[in-house]
Amino acid sequence: MTGGPPAAQRPYVLLSCATSIDGYIDDASDERLLLSNDADLDRVDAVRAGCDAILVGAGTVRRDDPRLLVRCDRRRADRVARGLSESPTRVTLTGCGDLDPGARFFTVGDTDRIVYCAGAAAEKARHRLGELATVVDAGDPVDLARALADLADRGVRRLLVEGGANVHGQFLAAGLADELHLVVAPFFVGDRRAPRFVGDGRFPWHPGRRAQVVEARQIGDVVLTRYALSERCETA
Numbered sequence: 001m002t003g004g005p006p007a008a009q010r011p012y013v014l015l016s017c018a019t020s021i022d023g024y025i026d027d028a029s030d031e032r033l034l035l036s037n038d039a040d041l042d043r044v045d046a047v048r049a050g051c052d053a054i055l056v057g058a059g060t061v062r063r064d065d066p067r068l069l070v071r072c073d074r075r076r077a078d079r080v081a082r083g084l085s086e087s088p089t090r091v092t093l094t095g096c097g098d099l100d101p102g103a104r105f106f107t108v109g110d111t112d113r114i115v116y117c118a119g120a121a122a123e124k125a126r127h128r129l130g131e132l133a134t135v136v137d138a139g140d141p142v143d144l145a146r147a148l149a150d151l152a153d154r155g156v157r158r159l160l161v162e163g164g165a166n167v168h169g170q171f172l173a174a175g176l177a178d179e180l181h182l183v184v185a186p187f188f189v190g191d192r193r194a195p196r197f198v199g200d201g202r203f204p205w206h207p208g209r210r211a212q213v214v215e216a217r218q219i220g221d222v223v224l225t226r227y228a229l230s231e232r233c234e235t236a
């Protein structure tokens with residue numbers, strides 16, 4: 001596997017993404033595109049509940065304004081009974097530090113928030129976000145392996161990465177993912193202005209090194225495929 005600290009020094013990293021049949025993760029409009037269905041969103045909720053932290057890129061914070069909460073009451077109660085917060089710690093990456101303190105990422109729910117920020121913008125981000133988040137200078141641009149090692153030091157053993165395209169591409173290209181959950185929705189976007197799952201890159205999986213499918217499951221009108229991307233992948 002390429003890049004990064006030894007696997008034991010970083011959390012287990014699970015990438016989760018939904019695409020259209022033609023590989024888009026959003027459309028080009030101002031509205032957020034719903035790709036999943038209710039049953040699949042409930043599955044994602046269960047995956048979230050089993051993680052210590054959820055990471056999205058600053059682009060997704062700005063464009064989708066996600067809550068990143070565990071929605072199910074029973075799952076939240078189970079977490080609290082295990083001594084955890086109701087929802088996982090929220091994590092984002094930014095180079096420019098231009099994050100809105102009013103975004104739901106910072107305002108909704110009672111969870112820790114960590115912003116891995118390029119060194120040059122870290123002071124500005126601290127000033128902007130105040131007590132809303134812990135801002136960590138993690139290189140310029142942010143070094144993912146360094147951010148993962150810091151998360152491990154903070155007790156994060158299992159990290160869910162929920163996009164967007166830029167962030168998924170970096171984790172994949174750096175060989176820093178253990179498992180991928182890819183959901184395909186039964187329609188086309190057909191607009192090259194929209195973002196795809198990942199852009200150009202050199203990925204550790206290619207025609208000469210195929211990833212392993214550990215599960216394919218129909219969930220209503222979508223299909224989930226789980227890929228093992230490292231030897232740590234839990235194949236059960």
Ligand SMILES: NC(=O)c1ccc[n+]([C@@H]2O[C@H](COP(=O)([O-])OP(=O)(O)OC[C@H]3O[C@@H](n4cnc5c(N)ncnc54)[C@H](OP(=O)(O)O)[C@@H]3O)[C@@H](O)[C@H]2O)c1
Pocket residue numbers: 016017018019024025026032033035056057058059060061063064093094095096097098117118141142143144162163164165166167168170195
């Ligand atoms: N279908 C799905 O499952 C799904 C899930 C999530 C998101 N999405 C979609 O994905 C799109 C957003 O994707 P995106 O590629 O534009 O954005 P993104 O991957 O969410 O975030 C990219 C931004 O993150 C920061 N960043 C990433 N890596 C960094 C590094 N190593 N160092 C410093 N900063 C770093 C930069 O922020 P700064 O610009 O602040 O420097 C960069 O512009 C939206 O359309 C959203 O709807 C879809």
